[in-house]
Amino acid sequence: MEKSALKELITSWAEGIEFDEEQEFLQVNIPREHLHEVAQKLKSTPETSFDYLFCQTGVDWPDCLEVVYHLESSQHGHIIVARAKTENRENTTLDTVCDIWPTAEFHEREIYDLLGVVFNNHPDLRRLLLTDEWEGHPLRKDYVDDINMINY
Amino acid sequence: MEVVDKDKTIPGDALKSQEYFVNMGPQHPSTHGVLRLVLTIDGEIVKRIEPHIGYIHRSIEKMCEKDSYRQIVHLTDRMDYLSCHINNVAVCLAVENALEIEVSDRVKVIRTIIDELTRLASHQLWWGVMGMDLGAITTFLYGFRDREMITDIFEETCGARLTMNYNKPGGLMFDIHPNFQKRTKEFVEHFKKKLPEYDQLLTGNVIFQERTKGIGVMSKEDAIAFGVTGPAGRASGFECDIRKKNPYHVYDKVEFNEVLLTEGDSFARYKARIQEMWESLSIIEQLIDNIPEGPIEEKTNAVIKLPKGEFYQRVETARGDFGVYVISDGKKSPYRLKFRSPGFSNLFILDKIARGSKIADLVAIMSTLDLVMPDIDR
Secondary structure: OOHHHHHHHHHOOOOOOEEEOOOOOEEEEOOHHHHHHHHHHHHHOOOOOOOEEEEEEEEEOOOOEEEEEEEEOOOOOOEEEEEEEOOOOOOOEEEOOOOOOOOHHHHHHHHHHHHOOEEEOOOOOOOOOOOOOOOOOOOOOOOOOOOOOOOO | OOOOOHHHHOOHHHHOOOEEEEEEOOOOHHHOOOOEEEEEEEOOEEEEEEEEOOOOOOOHHHHHOOOOHHHHHHHHOOOOHHHHHHHHHHHHHHHHHHHOOOOOHHHHHHHHHHHHHHHHHHHHHHHHHHHHHOOOHHHHHHHHHHHHHHHHHHHHHHOOOOOOOOEEOOEEOOOOOOOHHHHHHHHHHHHHHHHHHHHHHHHOOHHHHHHHOOOOOOOHHHHHHOOOOHHHHHOOOOOOOHHHHOOOOOOOOOOOOOOOOOOOOHHHHHHHHHHHHHHHHHHHHHHHOOOOOOOOEOOOOOOOOOOOEEEEEEEEOOOOEEEEEEEEOOOOOOOEEEEEOHHHHHHOOHHHHHOOOEHHHHHHHHHHHOOOHHHHHO
């Protein structure tokens, strides 16, 4: 599907969806309360059928944390970048999408581990890369570790 | 002497099977690095597999937030060290696309040839180790013997055998060695004779086929849902070759087939890699006599600053879809940099496809997924 047709279709699904066409891929900002619902539609609607989540990552912004979903359709070949922001940097909950794309289960564990985004309804939200006793979330910009981090 | 009553010494309950946990790894020869699998087993049958990773997590993404783009290139070949050149190129391409630099055809062709040589070297090592995981030591020696010729070519051209660092944003570090074409052609001729030997030694072996056919079957839907890419995904029929989907370098100008199989079992994943080696040889043959003249690098600023925005570059490594996602705020270091490593997604299908198989088959399945731990842990 063309960018404009995708945009028109997705806008009708929920309120508050915003687009950004400046970038290489079509970017869609989904309000967090509609995240799961819109994600489900992105996958199950035949015209979009975004079934391949090839990258999921988190970003630490000054006022919130953001999770970025890179989606591709193996059938149509089109790509979309979905984004969802948390309320702020303290209240960092978002709905999980691992029931829609199973690969998200481990990507979300990594994002929880390194950035501290808490995913609602995730079946097994534990640290993935770091040890269970680790304090803090290292990919946050304000993370300080006097022993292991070299400042230069 | 007391007569031992068999019924009393082994009470009926003790003969019942019992589930228990076994740690496979982190130091285990067939996990190919420091991967720990917590297996729930019932006798010889694997009931559940829980991968634990992070033993060699080096926080490369965090380090990238302080490094310049030139420095980041040198971190990437420490991730998937068997696809080192392809990883390097991914960062270079991301920076070049963001700065809208068009490298010369010479650079593109040389990068394509070395990409394919890297892929061959990776698959040769995988083939050797795959045989060894199933108890065939000879394959290891054969695989390494042929891989040696490629690393020698690399050594002559870039001075390093494994972590090559042959690329920089804007082009190549230096031109190819005068012997490069001659030795590459020698290698292609040599390996075209040796690859059928691989088939004779392992592919046609009855024991090998019994150990891999119908084992660890992955459906196309699972491959897509879990994001399994590379030869492992294509063996299940998932068209995921980035070289075909989003061609970079000169992949749109050379002729090669995307290896697609439908069985999705361990043997299919094995065959996919063997066939991919033939395709790589064919790509190298098409290009090696036609390296155009031209500059080996474009002019870039000493300190590279990317414009504000987001850039995503995908390349096809020996393991699958590798992605570099850069969020730039206009400074000399990225605001956030994410490496989408193919091994990460490929690993976590293990629980899905290896449940119910025997422990020895789990080793075979893991081997066909071709995991490289530094790529997964980053």
